[in-house]
Amino acid sequence: MAKRRVPPSEPRKPSEARTPSDGPAPGRGGAAGGLSVAVRVRPGAGRDRVGGRYDGPHGPALVVAVGAPAVDGRATEAVRRALAGALGVRAAAVTLKVGATSRDKVFVVDGDVGTRLAELRDGPP
Template structure:
């Protein structure tokens, strides 16, 4: 008997605004007219450390594996776009709660 594997949900792009060098790490709030998710990290923007910390923080805040979150664009910018592979069904609700 062949079992059908449900198709994976398409990847979702999430715009974020990274605030490196913050006193404490947190994910929440909205930035700009596009509603980018604000991600504050304690790491400085040196050698990609702030970006790596932002990826970890977003994965934890959304309740997904770190490997499911990758950088789509903005490697050297505070404004980045992340890609979430196989997102949970309630991702939009989770993002709305984080954005406030």
């Protein structure tokens, strides 16, 4: 079913209102109080590994190596699960925000994971 076009003279319904797609900067909190986590993906690795730092386009990123190939979103799903496991949250608490087809991604993680993220990305204090 096609959407009904709204002429410019008619006001939009609240459900049709446009919202800005730009969110907060990575690492500064997500839309629903989650933390934005910049990630650099290394698909096709010999084993899954979370840790290390990469200075990417979204700021300092956590390096995540996964064995899954970068085909049909398999690597992205593997990264989501590996990231959840490393941060100690449920996989459902990790959602992709930016970079569905890129090695540089931003995930939003619900929960208090800032300290653990810093340890994984930058090493122990």
